[in-house]
Amino acid sequence: MQIQEVFSRYASELKRVEEEMEAHLRSEVSVIPEIVNHLLGSGGKRFRPLLVLATADLFGYRGTRCYTLSAVIEFIHTASLFHDDVIDKAETRRGKVSANNIWGNAATVLVGDYLYSKAYQLMAKDGTMEIIQLISNTSNVMSEGEVFQLIKCGEANLSEEEYRKIIEKKTSILISAACALGGHLGGAGTERIEALKQFGLRLGSAFQITDDTLDYVASQDEFGKEIGKDLGEGKMTLPLIYTLKRCTPEERKFIEEALAERKAKEIPVAEILALISRYGGIADALRSAEILIDEGRAFLDGMPEGPAKEALLAISEYVLKRNL
Template identity: 80%
Template sequence: MQIQDVFSRYGAELKRVEEEMEFHLRSEVAIIPEIVTHLLGSGGKRFRPLLLLISADLFGYQGRRCHTLSAVLEFIHTASLFHDDVIDKAESRRGKVSANNIWGNAAVVLVGDFLYSKAYQLMAEDGSMEIMHLISTTSNVMSEGEVFQLIKCGEVNLTEEDYLKIIEKKTAILISAACALGGYLGGAEVHQIEALKQFGLRLGSAFQMTDDTLDYVAREEDFGKVIGKDLNEGKMTLPLIYTLKRCTPEERKFIETALAERRTREMPAGDILTLISRYDGITDALNQAETLIDEGRTFLAGLPEGPAKEALFAVSEFVLNRDL
């Protein structure tokens, strides 16, 4: 099964997720849906809802709760993007002017808060304490990841361990929750839900690793964000971490100076990319992502066979090969 087959299989359900989100974004304060739609309507493959739908299908569930809880995931994810863009002073998001550059930081932060509260309102209406506990824990971990990344921003001595902690808390944990939610909805056994969590955790970490690598090598029109954005913001990602461990003292000093002066001088991104390529930073980061995907797939071994399981394998393959 290819990723196109996956989207074809779940296309109708994803359309219902879109309708569910649109319904719950209605507000008498017109600027709220206007700001949210600016981001939600600018692309994105609804990766987290897709994983929820597949995981629920794995255990034979297809129903309204899938759509509502998928909206919960997208609202939490979108809120985190809004807050990210304010913190990073982002100028663009998914190829468009970022919301904070149009409506200002205050409005965007408050709309992010609206999305968080709407997500919790929908979970309360769903009524499952297991799901409420899973998502509230997930949101708390994501917030920890945001703070941890903030204090580590521009730190050239960031370890690979710290980097993995950041991406697990910021990105992988919500993807893990998406997989687990599908299991809950399908009535999966505890060990099966745990297997989905572990698969999602590794899939999510690999997703962020490939995203960070695309920041150096993708075409901007394919990637949907400014190439070199992470570098300009002083974010230490795996290709750069590997390079700093392997390069000469003179080359390391060059990179350190560029990062320290990034707010006052143009970042020599081309020269740094040359160093990253010389020391196999990109290749080894992608190899690490592949290792995580392989680990994640082992957790699928005891889960029900069929098209849904094939779809999970196809999604994991897509994560490794998207737009490279």
């Protein structure tokens, strides 16, 4: 199964998710849906809701709770993007001017808070304690990841272990929760829900590693953000971590000084990209992502065979190949 077939299989369900999100974003404060729809309507693929739908389908779930809980996951994800853009002073998001550059930091942060509170309101209405605990724990870990990344920003000595800790907390944990949600809805049982969590953790880490790699190699039109943006923000990602391990002391000093002075003068993106290419940082980062995907697929062994499992395997393959 190809990724296009996956989206076709769940097209009607994803439409229901969109309708669910729209229904819960109505507010008498008109700027709230205006700001939210600026981002939600800018081309996101609804990757996390797709995982909720596919994992629920894996265990034969046919109810309507999946639409509300998919909206919960997407609201939390979108809220985190709003907060990220304020922290990073981002100018663009998905190829459009970022919300914080149009409405300002205060409004953007508050609308992010609104989305978080809306997600919890919907969870409370759903009323399943296991799901409330899952999402509550997930949101808490995501916040830890944001703070950890903030204090490590610009540190050229960030280890690969610390990097993986950041991406697991910031990105992987929500993708893991999306997979576990489908298992809960389908009554998969404790062991299989845990397997789905582990599948999602590895899928999410591979997703972030490829995303970080695309920061160096994709075209801006495809990727939706300025190439080299992570460098400009002082974010240490896996291709750069691998490069710093292998380059000469002089080259390391050059990169460290560029990161330290990034706020005072333009970062030499082309020169750093050349070093990353020379030392195989991109290729090795992608190999790391591939290993994670292979580990994740192993957690699907013994899961019910059929189109839903094929869809999850196709999503795994898509993560490795998107826009490269």
